[in-house]
Amino acid sequence: MAVQSYQLNVRFPQLDTPLRLSPPSHMNTPERTDEQTEEQRIRASAFAPASFARRRAALALAAAGSDTQTMPDGRAPVSRRTHSENQAPSVTAISDYTVLASSSQRAGRPQMEGLAYFCIGVLYDNMGQYGKALEAYKKYLGVCRRTDDKQGEALAHNCMGVDCHYLACPPGANAAALVLMAAARAALARAAEHHSAHLALADDGGACVARTNLGLAAALAGAADAAAEHHQAALRAAARARAPAAQSVAIGNLGLLALRRGDAAAAQACLERRAELARAAGDAAAEAAALRWLGGLAGGAGDHARALECLTAAAALSKEAGALSTLKRLHCCVGLERGAAGMDEMFARLVPPGAHR
Secondary structure (H helix, E strand, O other): OOEOOOOEOOOOOOOOOOOOEOOOHHHOOOOOOOOOOHHHHHHHHHHOHHHHHHHHHHHHHHHOOOOOOOOOOOOOOOOOOOOOOOOHHHHHHHHHHHHHHHHHHHHOOHHHHHHHHHHHHHHHHHOOOHHHHHHHHHHHHHHHHHOOOHHHHHHHHHHHHHHHHHHHOOOOOOHHHOOOOHHHHHHHHHHHHHHHHHHHHEOHHHHHHHHHHHHHHHHHOOOHHHHHHHHHHHHHHHHHHOOHHHHHHHHHHHHHHHHHOOOHHHHHHHHHHHHHHHHHHOOHHHHHHHHHHHHHHHHHOOOHHHHHHHHHHHHHHHHHHOOHHHHHHHHHHHHHHHHHHOHHHHHHHHOOOOOOO
16 A cells, blocks of 8 residues: 655755655654755855865876776765864764664654654765665664554655665766766665665655656666656656656656757757746746756757857846856856857858968
8 A cells, every 4th residue: 555655855856866755844853954956066066165176186096097086077976074064963963862762762662763763864864974874764664664654664765765876876976977886886776676665655756756766776877768767657656646846857857868868859858848847836946957958959959049048048047046156157158159159250260261272
């Protein structure tokens, strides 16, 4: 029997990012801080001071002939937070929840014990320590099974599947350029197992989340056909559940998958629909991202006028939303397209007819 799914953890889910379920409000869990928006990812990877340090370190490793890098895009693995944020409150809270779990176990209060384990998992997620988070979620899953809490089991499998995915491909990594080692492939296999277990328990809303996550894991593992099937199933489940945000994510992920497979026509159709749904939902960041991809498609096909139209519209949306890092990247894209559009005329001016005779 399918259990009713929880809501998504964020209002506007990101493409190419595993979807997390939000626990019910009565659980009163710590707030998640490990989910990044598109603007935050661009800033962290391109414009933040730490991004320059990462690129310098990558260049130094490349010059030394080191093979320790697993990300060919030049960024170091970020499964564990290395910046200078203050994690002392989280460490203290983990200690408190550990005591609560032990005392609740002795007192025969399984619901409170399970809640403590889940909160520990969230805190470890926020610290980027996904391996330790998995241990906590595994204990939470055990409590849910003892108490026959099917909804809690679905939540646990979702959290464990997402964390296994992040062990293979840390948040912010360039999934399309990632080189998967044996350990990463094993983590993806575990992620697929947990998402499949979630799917077996879920209603249509939960099925959309599980199918999306299965599609992302399959795409990362190089199984493009299986990924497409999962994303299509996610789209159908989202339609049955009447979940516009989930539909938007499913069709957007289908568009990115088609783009990577070289199917420009399918990618364009999906991304145009993604832009429409994002506009209807008021998600300016998602609409701008879809327009940026559409601009890249048009530019690649030689339609520079259409590319400039899409990119300038995306830049206007980003400026209005105050997404300065995204705006900087779009300005670079606009400049490149303007240069490509005027390339023939520029060469005609630089090299007059008969100059090579």
